[in-house]
Amino acid sequence: MMVVTLFVKQGDPAVETVVEMLNRLKDEYPHQLAVVAIDQDEGLRAVYEKDAPVVQVGPYRLGSPFREQDLRVTLGAALDRARHLNAVGDESYSKRVERGRKVSTADRISLWLSNRYMWLINFFIFLYVGLPFLAPVLALNGVQTPARILYTIYSPLCHQLTFRSWFLFGMQPYYPRSLAEVQNLASYEQVFSVPPTDLAFARQFTGMEEIGYGAGRIGFKVALCQRDVAIYASLLAFGLIFSLSGRKIKSLPWYLWLIFGLLPIGLDGFSQLPSLLSFLSELPVFRESTPLLRTMTGVLFGGTTGWYLFPMIEESMRETRTLLSQKRTIVAQIQSEGN
Known part of the structure; x- marks a missing residue:
């Protein structure tokens, strides 16, 4: 299942609208949603504040404002890419997905x-x-x-x-x-x-x-x-x-x-x-x-x-701190949802 990351500013009323759109598309494009607040992280603010809320799925990024149709296209492209890579047996892709779903000892040390x-x-x-x-x-x-x-x-x-x-x-x-x-x-x-x-x-x-x-x-x-x-x-x-x-x-x-x-x-x-x-x-x-x-x-x-x-x-x-803090937040939410 795909992981969709939503980068948001706390208190932004547009967040609820985006979450509702993602929920409506969940059956068509199965995914797990992780919400990352950017307010307390200088690195995240520098990257995402201008376009927040921002949807990131795989290599695809969609910044606001966007319509549900734009979100559908982005999710569809990510899903097609994941299916293709799985079909051709791309081991590097599988390893990246696996690493992205857990915080390793190396991550903690870094x-x-x-x-x-x-x-x-x-x-x-x-x-x-x-x-x-x-x-x-x-x-x-x-x-x-x-x-x-x-x-x-x-x-x-x-x-x-x-x-x-x-x-x-x-x-x-x-x-x-x-x-x-x-x-x-x-x-x-x-x-x-x-x-x-x-x-x-x-x-x-x-x-x-x-x-x-x-x-x-x-x-x-x-x-x-x-x-x-x-x-x-x-x-x-x-x-x-x-x-x-x-x-x-x-x-x-x-x-x-x-x-x-x-x-x-x-x-x-x-x-x-x-x-x-x-x-x-x-x-x-x-x-x-x-x-x-x-x-x-x-x-x-x-x-x-x-x-x-x-x-x-x-x-x-x-x-490094931004990427690893982001990963830790995403993994915690994915594991919580899985439980």
């Missing part, structure tokens, strides 16, 4: 995820940006093996250069290269007495190493660089704002993301790459970014990326 996906995203971003700060805490307390594991895990994900990373529990929060010209702080070259082009040392040093001046005085390195910390922290901040807003914030236009997010971080990052090469590092045209500038460009990139991306994900999830 509906749960579509409602809570942002909190899961926020949780995983929090872990990603939070665990690098756990590494120096563990190192300070002598729990070196877990600390080294964290540094090792994040090593393929971030350059972890000592002169571009934060430090905890030491005499300075960071050790910038002299090329960055940060005032009132000892430079990386002064503290470590190694050339900044020795990238192997700059990556591997964590603060746990025993070197001449004592690791405890320097502190322990955070396992993500300054820019990455800013990127993921701002991504998390926007994710929380977006979640608390009820996921109502509209997506940032792509060109604004390009201008304010991607362009500043690209210019700041790539302009300092030549300074890492020993045979070019002394030339005056090359530069080293400051921790403040790395943080600012990271915040801009992370925040605008979240603003651009999360609302786009919400659009997709809203469609």
Whole structure:
């Protein structure tokens, strides 16, 4: 038997007329009727409000106003299509019909995820940006093996250069290269007495190493660089704002993301790459970014990326919620009528 879905606005007087027409045609075109109110669902309102009440049967849709003859044609076309597909033994059609008559475990999981996906995203971003700060805490307390594991895990994900990373529990929060010209702080070259082009040392040093001046005085390195910390922290901040807003914030236009997010971080990052090469590092045209500038460009990139991306994900999830909520309502009414 066909399933006819009627999408309605609550309190609409036209609904009773459509239901009466469907009841008169039920013997000629056997069907089960499911009525779905669109008022409380933003996705359903966007699709059906303009033409409600709307009759949907199979792939055929009939929006108001319509006559009983229009409804007869629509039901007839759907019935002929169903009989033809059954006659030719279309297995995919049979499976679709079967899936449409029950709410599966996969449906329930998908509906749960579509409602809570942002909190899961926020949780995983929090872990990603939070665990690098756990590494120096563990190192300070002598729990070196877990600390080294964290540094090792994040090593393929971030350059972890000592002169571009934060430090905890030491005499300075960071050790910038002299090329960055940060005032009132000892430079990386002064503290470590190694050339900044020795990238192997700059990556591997964590603060746990025993070197001449004592690791405890320097502190322990955070396992993500300054820019990455800013990127993921701002991504998390926007994710929380977006979640608390009820996921109502509209997506940032792509060109604004390009201008304010991607362009500043690209210019700041790539302009300092030549300074890492020993045979070019002394030339005056090359530069080293400051921790403040790395943080600012990271915040801009992370925040605008979240603003651009999360609302786009919400659009997709809203469609999923609408389809599955609609299916759950229809299945409940069909099963109730069957009982």
